[in-house]
Amino acid sequence: GENVEQHPSTLSVQEGDSAVIKCTYSDSASNYFPWYKQELGKRPQLIIDIRSNVGEKKDQRIAVTLNKTAKHFSLHITETQPEDSAVYFCAASGRRWTGNQFYFGTGTSLTVIP
Amino acid sequence: AAGVIQSPRHLIKEKRETATLKCYPIPRHDTVYWYQQGPGQDPQFLISFYEKMQSDKGSIPDRFSAQQFSDYHSELNMSSLELGDSALYFCASGTGFTDTQYFGPGTRLTVL
Numbered sequence: 146g147e148n149v150e151q152h153p154s155t156l157s158v159q160e161g162d163s164a165v166i167k168c169t170y171s172d173s174a175s176n177y178f179p180w181y182k183q184e185l186g187k188r189p190q191l192i193i194d195i196r197s198n199v200g201e202k203k204d205q206r207i208a209v210t211l212n213k214t215a216k217h218f219s220l221h222i223t224e225t226q227p228e229d230s231a232v233y234f235c236a237a238s239g240r241r242w243t244g245n246q247f248y249f250g251t252g253t254s255l256t257v258i259p
Numbered sequence: 260a261a262g263v264i265q266s267p268r269h270l271i272k273e274k275r276e277t278a279t280l281k282c283y284p285i286p287r288h289d290t291v292y293w294y295q296q297g298p299g300q301d302p303q304f305l306i307s308f309y310e311k312m313q314s315d316k317g318s319i320p321d322r323f324s325a326q327q328f329s330d331y332h333s334e335l336n337m338s339s340l341e342l343g344d345s346a347l348y349f350c351a352s353g354t355g356f357t358d359t360q361y362f363g364p365g366t367r368l369t370v371l
Contacts, residue, residue, distance in 0.1 A: 177358040188349060188362040234301055238358060245315050246304035
């Protein structure tokens with residue numbers, strides 16, 4: 146099955162700086178890579194996603210890049226704000242059939258210091 | 260916009276009791292996913308349903324069962340509860356045409 150690794154496990158940045166979180170995956174058949182933000186005790190919220198036919202996607206201060214050859218993808222947050230503090234999870238899935246599961250990374254706890 | 264609804268939001272049970280968690284997907288979503296998340300852990304996939312049929316199965320214990328009904332809501336039945344079953348249980352919904360999964364608010368299960 147798929148194995149997703151995520152680094153770093155914790156990340157502290159000063160407000161206004163950039164944050165980068167990296168994930169690698171093992172299954173070359175995976176073709177969908179979402180990123181979720183989860184605040185303590187709350188639901189994971191989708192913040193951005195990318196499909197394997199795209200190398201980069203951007204939404205305001207958030208961007209995701211995908212390198213299919215190297216099997217890794219990264220989340221970039223620019224101009225960080227204290228409200229960006231949360232746990233971020235990457236995930237991978239392959240649409241081999243409907244309803245297939247997400248394989249999550251182990252999460253990155255991001256702290257933005259005011 | 261309507262979101263995924265889960266009930267109950269909190270549940271406290273004793274060991275060896277049973278529990279039923281309910282999930283109501285976003286309107287017009289036909290796919291439901293169940294995840295278990297322990298403290299400090301990533302969500303672990305349990306099971307999914309598409310058009311009322313089981314579509315994928317993960318690390319769901321044999322003590323647990325689930326189904327999706329004709330109105331697309333889903334129920335996760337948990338029997339012979341153990342202390343280790345204490346966790347947040349999330350339901351997510353999606354459609355058969357896209358990969359995106361939208362998570363509900365979760366049910367916090369505490370087993371004493």
